[in-house]
Amino acid sequence: MKPNIGPRIWANSIFLLGSPILVAVWVPMYLYYEGNSAWLWVGLVAGWVLTGLGITVGYHRLFSHRAYQANGLWRAWWLFWGGAAIQNSCLVWSAGHRRHHQHTDTDRDPYSVKHGFWWAHIEWILHSDPVRDDFSNCRDLQKDPLVMAQHKHYWTIVFLAGLFLPLALGSLIGRPIGMFLFAGLLRMVITHQTTFLINSLCHLKGDRPWDEEASAADNWLVAFFTHGEGWHSFHHRFPSDYRNGYFWHNWDPGKWAIWLGSKVGFTRKLRRQKKADEIANRGRSTTEVTV
Numbered sequence: 001m002k003p004n005i006g007p008r009i010w011a012n013s014i015f016l017l018g019s020p021i022l023v024a025v026w027v028p029m030y031l032y033y034e035g036n037s038a039w040l041w042v043g044l045v046a047g048w049v050l051t052g053l054g055i056t057v058g059y060h061r062l063f064s065h066r067a068y069q070a071n072g073l074w075r076a077w078w079l080f081w082g083g084a085a086i087q088n089s090c091l092v093w094s095a096g097h098r099r100h101h102q103h104t105d106t107d108r109d110p111y112s113v114k115h116g117f118w119w120a121h122i123e124w125i126l127h128s129d130p131v132r133d134d135f136s137n138c139r140d141l142q143k144d145p146l147v148m149a150q151h152k153h154y155w156t157i158v159f160l161a162g163l164f165l166p167l168a169l170g171s172l173i174g175r176p177i178g179m180f181l182f183a184g185l186l187r188m189v190i191t192h193q194t195t196f197l198i199n200s201l202c203h204l205k206g207d208r209p210w211d212e213e214a215s216a217a218d219n220w221l222v223a224f225f226t227h228g229e230g231w232h233s234f235h236h237r238f239p240s241d242y243r244n245g246y247f248w249h250n251w252d253p254g255k256w257a258i259w260l261g262s263k264v265g266f267t268r269k270l271r272r273q274k275k276a277d278e279i280a281n282r283g284r285s286t287t288e289v290t291v
């Protein structure tokens with residue numbers, strides 16, 4: 001049974017289903033006819049890191065979960081790059097994400113995996129959601145002027161970071177279209193699809209060391225592509241912990257960035273759940289070091 005959903009949004013459907021097909025055809029064609037340039041790949045990686053961290057460090061851990069606090073510069077920076085990931089404004093994203101945690105695997109979970117892989121992965125975005133603009137669970141965010149400014153100017157950020165910035169930087173190396181393709185379109189598709197895997201694959205397959213009963217699971221490969229988000233078993237057990245990867249060896253650039261931010265005065269009050277230490281130490285002969 002599908003949740004209470006509205007009709008299909010054709011603009012979202014064409015954009016989100018068409019963009020992966022477009023880059024799959026256009027990128028090889030571009031490289032064949034125009035040749036390669038290392039700068040295109042630098043632009044792709046930089047865009048993937050910045051927008052991916054915008055989602056995990058900003059949208060997810062700071063704004064949705066309040067897992068730490070940050071100054072205005074840090075909040076504005078990650079609100080910009082989170083918006084550039086083209087996953088809606090921080091306010092809309094956080095309202096849906098808080099519903100996901102509060103009602104996981106029920107019909108009130110906007111991307112419940114109980115409705116199947118594709119629903120949790122992308123289908124839920126392709127339909128209008130009657131409660132999408134219900135921000136009653138985000139009153140705290142509505143009081144943050146930076147969050148509200150980002151909500152208001154979301155599309156300006158999307159075009160600035162996804163179109164004009166790649167075109168401008170690409171012009172410096174004589175490849176405006178190539179840079180738009182790599183640092184704009186391709187990085188958007190990669191960040192989209194890997195973020196979507198958290199809601200689909202990471203609620204279906206993987207280890208569940210932190211809660212065997214929950215659907216949320218750890219997946220190291222998804223963690224690599226999402227800068228640490230793939231440690232989803234831990235995250236659902238301790239959503240307000242600033243770490244997603246608990247152990248020092250868990251690939252989690254998100255937690256490293258937040259921790260580094262605290263060393264230079266940008267972030268503070270990083271939350272760690274003591275219960276996690278108890279669970280981690282239970283049954284272990286030695287205590288693993290965490291970051």
Ligand SMILES: [Zn+2]
Nearest residue numbers: 198199216232
């Ligand atoms: Zn989840």
Ligand SMILES: [Zn+2]
Nearest residue numbers: 060097101239
């Ligand atoms: Zn979360």
